[in-house]
Amino acid sequence: MRAISNNRKAFNTAIALTLGLFMSFPIIWILILSFKSELDAIGNPLQVLLSSWTLDSFSTVQGRSDYLKHFSNSVIISLGSTFLALLVAIPSAWAMAFVPGKQTKNILMWMLSTKMLPPVGVLIPIYLLFRDYGLLDTRVGLVIILTLINLPIIIWMLYTYFKEIPVDILEAARMDGAGLKQEILYVLTPMAIPGIASTLILNIILAWNEAFWTINLTASNAAPLTAFIASYSSPEGLFYAKLSAASIMAIAPILIMGWFSQKQLVRGLTFGAVK
Amino acid sequence: MMSPSVLLLLGWMLVPLTMTIYFSFLRYNLLNPGTESFTGWTNYYYFVTDPSFTDALVNTISIFGGVLLITTIGGIAFSLLLDQPMWKSGLIRMLVIAPFFVMPTVSALVWKNMFMNPVNGFFGQIASFLGLQPFDFFGQAPLLSVIWIISWQWLPFATLILLTALQSLDREQLEASEMDGANSFSRFIFIILPHLARPITVAILIQTIFLLSIFAEILVTTNGGPGTATTNLTYLIYVQSLLQFDVGAGSAGGVIAIILANIVAIFLMRMIGKNLE
Numbered sequence: 001m002r003a004i005s006n007n008r009k010a011f012n013t014a015i016a017l018t019l020g021l022f023m024s025f026p027i028i029w030i031l032i033l034s035f036k037s038e039l040d041a042i043g044n045p046l047q048v049l050l051s052s053w054t055l056d057s058f059s060t061v062q063g064r065s066d067y068l069k070h071f072s073n074s075v076i077i078s079l080g081s082t083f084l085a086l087l088v089a090i091p092s093a094w095a096m097a098f099v100p101g102k103q104t105k106n107i108l109m110w111m112l113s114t115k116m117l118p119p120v121g122v123l124i125p126i127y128l129l130f131r132d133y134g135l136l137d138t139r140v141g142l143v144i145i146l147t148l149i150n151l152p153i154i155i156w157m158l159y160t161y162f163k164e165i166p167v168d169i170l171e172a173a174r175m176d177g178a179g180l181k182q183e184i185l186y187v188l189t190p191m192a193i194p195g196i197a198s199t200l201i202l203n204i205i206l207a208w209n210e211a212f213w214t215i216n217l218t219a220s221n222a223a224p225l226t227a228f229i230a231s232y233s234s235p236e237g238l239f240y241a242k243l244s245a246a247s248i249m250a251i252a253p254i255l256i257m258g259w260f261s262q263k264q265l266v267r268g269l270t271f272g273a274v275k
Numbered sequence: 276m277m278s279p280s281v282l283l284l285l286g287w288m289l290v291p292l293t294m295t296i297y298f299s300f301l302r303y304n305l306l307n308p309g310t311e312s313f314t315g316w317t318n319y320y321y322f323v324t325d326p327s328f329t330d331a332l333v334n335t336i337s338i339f340g341g342v343l344l345i346t347t348i349g350g351i352a353f354s355l356l357l358d359q360p361m362w363k364s365g366l367i368r369m370l371v372i373a374p375f376f377v378m379p380t381v382s383a384l385v386w387k388n389m390f391m392n393p394v395n396g397f398f399g400q401i402a403s404f405l406g407l408q409p410f411d412f413f414g415q416a417p418l419l420s421v422i423w424i425i426s427w428q429w430l431p432f433a434t435l436i437l438l439t440a441l442q443s444l445d446r447e448q449l450e451a452s453e454m455d456g457a458n459s460f461s462r463f464i465f466i467i468l469p470h471l472a473r474p475i476t477v478a479i480l481i482q483t484i485f486l487l488s489i490f491a492e493i494l495v496t497t498n499g500g501p502g503t504a505t506t507n508l509t510y511l512i513y514v515q516s517l518l519q520f521d522v523g524a525g526s527a528g529g530v531i532a533i534i535l536a537n538i539v540a541i542f543l544m545r546m547i548g549k550n551l552e
Contacts, residue, residue, distance in 0.1 A: 009362060211378060259369055
């Protein structure tokens with residue numbers, strides 16, 4: 001590599017930083033507005049910046065709309081569906097990666113194809129089934145749906161990770177006298193954990209932000225944050241400070257997780273086609 | 276050990292899909308339960324000849340065409356920029372891709388109310404501060420506004436994929452071409468762009484799958500209006516089935532949406548399938 005002058009680096013940094021601030025400006029702006037009073041928030045940008053800071057909006061949002069309930073719905077639904085899907089997916093991805101059969105590739109492709117099914121194509125049957133079995137507006141119902149829609153991504157992601165575990169290491173372990181149990185416990189599991197962890201994070205992000213089924217299958221009880229924020233569309237949404245506070249609390253956990261999972265995200269969302 | 280997941284997905288695919296196809300041949304309205312009867316292709320006929328179907332089809336194509344144009348060109352430009360040597364690259368990359376992690380309902384509402392609102396929105400405030408007439412985004416250009424919001428969410432995705440791909444580019448090849456006198460333009464055309472061809476295709480296909488099913492952004496900002504100006508196929512089917520309770524017509528629309536998505540899916544599956552060899 002040639003040395004790169006500091007001037008050039010400073011120039012690149014300045015341009016890229018401008019771009020970054022431009023792209024994330026709406027997020028930065030609502031972060032600022034969430035700490036302002038309702039009256040200050042509708043002023044012009046200069047007045048907004050110069051006005052005093054307050055935590056009022058956060059407490060109002062919680063007091064008026066039971067924010068914590070929707071937040072915990074989001075947590076339960078995204079974590080529940082992710083763990084349930086992992087439970088089903090780990091054995092199958094494991095089997096396909098370590099004991100591939102003739103049909104493994106076809107099965108993988110077929111699983112992927114279920115992901116291509118547009119949700120609106122099965123909206124009516126799911127809605128009617130949910131109505132008949134009393135699953136509408138329940139957290140259990142949403143956990144089931146989100147488990148199913150994200151299962152293919154989870155299996156694929158785990159498969160690409162497991163595939164990279166060298167089989168030779170198993171033989172080496174066997175030579176050293178490890179039994180099947182020890183093999184799984186001391187050799188395979190430690191090597192599989194990073195892949196499982198990134199799959200977990202990506203899937204929580206996807207489930208947290210899912211906004212088709214969560215909106216259509218909930219009313220108020222089981223509504224996670226996606227559906228709760230949608231209810232702000234009018235006229236509550238014109239209260240900028242409250243909307244900002246509710247939005248910031250809804251996206252903060254995922255932004256933090258996203259920070260740690262940028263690379264895995266590409267792999268998971270492209271089904272291993274881009275690494 | 277594969278069977279639980281295979282069975283689950285098989286059930287998930289077959290049961291609702293069969294029901295959708297079955298309903299699409301019925302006269303079936305939730306407001307008149309018990310009067311279901313077989314009507315053949317009538318639902319399809321009415322769904323397809325309805326003028327709002329043509330509008331929805333055009334809007335669906337406009338949304339995904341517009342968004343893909345912005346995200347692909349922008350994604351190439353952004354990723355080339357972020358691939359340059361710089362300080363704090365991790366922080367800057369996170370700032371650029373942050374919009375992708377924002378849930379659709381939040382980004383739609385924040386853009387609509389806090390930026391595009393002509394009276395109190397950020398752009399309106401800036402315009403009146405400069406003595407200009409504020410632009411009523413959702414009144415004057417509803418579809419473009421929706422496209423703008425969706426592009427903001429997906430541009431980071433394209434950037435992230437292309438940046439990941441760029442980082443696997445062989446640096447020595449670039450340096451060799453530079454020594455041979457290639458300028459930066461011809462390096463871009465003959466080395467970087469061919470290297471990006473595959474990731475670009477993958478990014479486009481995956482976005483297409485999601486963009487054909489855009490729903491929350493439309494529901495929250497315009498409710499498909501004014502008129503049918505921002506109604507896409509997904510939203511039209513939602514209106515038919517859950518707002519007008521016409522299960523038959525909604526199901527016929529659902530079958531059509533599945534067929535359209537499959538056309539895209541076939542290309543995507545081929546790309547990913549090659550990777551398994």
